[in-house]
Amino acid sequence: MNPAMMKGRLADDGFRDPAVTVVYGLDTCEDTARTLDYLEAAGLAFRYVRLDVDRTTRDRLHAAGYLATPVVVTPTGMLSVEPTDDELAAIVAAAG
Numbered sequence: 001m002n003p004a005m006m007k008g009r010l011a012d013d014g015f016r017d018p019a020v021t022v023v024y025g026l027d028t029c030e031d032t033a034r035t036l037d038y039l040e041a042a043g044l045a046f047r048y049v050r051l052d053v054d055r056t057t058r059d060r061l062h063a064a065g066y067l068a069t070p071v072v073v074t075p076t077g078m079l080s081v082e083p084t085d086d087e088l089a090a091i092v093a094a095a096g
Helices: 030-042 057-061 085-095
Strands: 023-026 046-050 071-073 078-081
Touching: 023 030, 023 057, 030 085, 071 085
Parallel strands: 023 046
Antiparallel strands: 023 071, 071 078
């Protein structure tokens, strides 16, 4: 599945945390680093799941068709793969 086709999709509840935005990524991924930096600078609370450490979650994401990183899932279940800065701004704005 093309990551661009997945932006704005609702995530399976298994990937969503109703209390906080979740970023699934890899420390070696430039897009993950940019996303984490953006969310930290914006002051948005989030949980980071390292897919090189949590291989079970990595395998579940891959099985669901999410092959690129990062995958960002909001508490409402909106999902974005490799989000742009504009998409990250929308995530921060929606969080209030």
